[in-house]
Amino acid sequence: MNVDGQKYRTIWLAEDGWAVEIIDQTRFPHSFETTRLENLQDAAHAIRSMQVRGAPLIGATAAYGICLALRADASDVSLMEACSTLLETRPTAVNLRWALDLMRKALLPLHPEERAAAAYTLANQICDEDIATNMAIGLHGAEIIANIARTKKAGERVNILTHCNAGWLATVDMGTATAPIYMSHDGGVPLHVWVDETRPRNQGAFLTAWELGKHGVPHTVIVDNAGGHLMQQGEVDLVIVGTDRTTATGDVCNKIGTYLKALAAKDCGVPFYVALPSPTIDFTLSDGLQQIPIEERSGDEVRAMTGRTAAGSVETIEIVASGSDVANPAFDVTPARLITGLITERGVLEANGKAIATAFPDRISA
Numbered sequence: 001m002n003v004d005g006q007k008y009r010t011i012w013l014a015e016d017g018w019a020v021e022i023i024d025q026t027r028f029p030h031s032f033e034t035t036r037l038e039n040l041q042d043a044a045h046a047i048r049s050m051q052v053r054g055a056p057l058i059g060a061t062a063a064y065g066i067c068l069a070l071r072a073d074a075s076d077v078s079l080m081e082a083c084s085t086l087l088e089t090r091p092t093a094v095n096l097r098w099a100l101d102l103m104r105k106a107l108l109p110l111h112p113e114e115r116a117a118a119a120y121t122l123a124n125q126i127c128d129e130d131i132a133t134n135m136a137i138g139l140h141g142a143e144i145i146a147n148i149a150r151t152k153k154a155g156e157r158v159n160i161l162t163h164c165n166a167g168w169l170a171t172v173d174m175g176t177a178t179a180p181i182y183m184s185h186d187g188g189v190p191l192h193v194w195v196d197e198t199r200p201r202n203q204g205a206f207l208t209a210w211e212l213g214k215h216g217v218p219h220t221v222i223v224d225n226a227g228g229h230l231m232q233q234g235e236v237d238l239v240i241v242g243t244d245r246t247t248a249t250g251d252v253c254n255k256i257g258t259y260l261k262a263l264a265a266k267d268c269g270v271p272f273y274v275a276l277p278s279p280t281i282d283f284t285l286s287d288g289l290q291q292i293p294i295e296e297r298s299g300d301e302v303r304a305m306t307g308r309t310a311a312g313s314v315e316t317i318e319i320v321a322s323g324s325d326v327a328n329p330a331f332d333v334t335p336a337r338l339i340t341g342l343i344t345e346r347g348v349l350e351a352n353g354k355a356i357a358t359a360f361p362d363r364i365s366a
């Protein structure tokens, strides 16, 4: 994506051809900083600390983490230990397991001396395919936006609500939920995005608002609890969100608060779409509520907030009464019955097992 005239992916090979560089997303929105990953532990820390986050980007980072591990030690033990180290970093986004399974299945049969080079080729391929997938999602989603735009009066904009960040910062580039937005905006469709701030890590306020602003997409940051009211007032034409893990039957696990938006959308008759790259489908699951592991993150993320003071320094402050307990589930599950459609790289699907199986027969047999 273009950042002040310079093209960026969220993750790329350093000039030395072996280290990996990332945009450190914990520094947003007050500074844009990149950092260098040189070993397996650097990659695991980047995922665990959310320097990189978003299901597709977590998968891509894990793939490069395998490269860095094999560069140091290409033995079977090293490969297996690297996979388990990376798998333990975050439990919910299935792209992590998907990428590690893909790397392990491709690399274990090779002679150790061949593994590092093959790993880098595969990791680069995962990144390139992520972008191609997101472009396809963008095209299919842009048709939905165009159909709504045709119902608008002259001068009116299509109003889209999104939750968290399923933007280019959550992927290698383009984003999933944002791909239709960027393509429609670039194609001249008048649109505006309501950006849920997305407590407690504020991916909406810190990341989505930043990237939409850099691309010139009109947007308004709102508190998480405002979306239902805006839908009741007719201010939302559709909702597009991302996903971290979707079951074979169309149940969607996404950032905490997504389920509440889906309930409000259903009650208000607002179309609710999920941008779904196929590596995020977990074909082994049929019941999201019962089977998808929900990450419980540190309560410190709820207790404290980091921001920039009037003097310009970035500081962390306590915002919860001392002594109070806090809970911090990071995701929730939206049942398929609340979802209007799944925007995949192979088209827009109904949120059900038959539609998913018909669109991805090759993935089920894999």
Ligand SMILES: CSC[C@H]1O[C@H](OP(=O)(O)O)[C@H](O)[C@@H]1O
Binding pocket: 053, 054, 055, 056, 163, 164, 165, 166, 167, 170, 171, 176, 177, 203, 241, 242, 243, 244, 254, 255, 256, 330
């Ligand atoms: C395109 S996946 C984006 C997905 O990941 C986010 O979670 P996190 O920021 O904790 O990695 C959020 O659920 C987004 O919808």
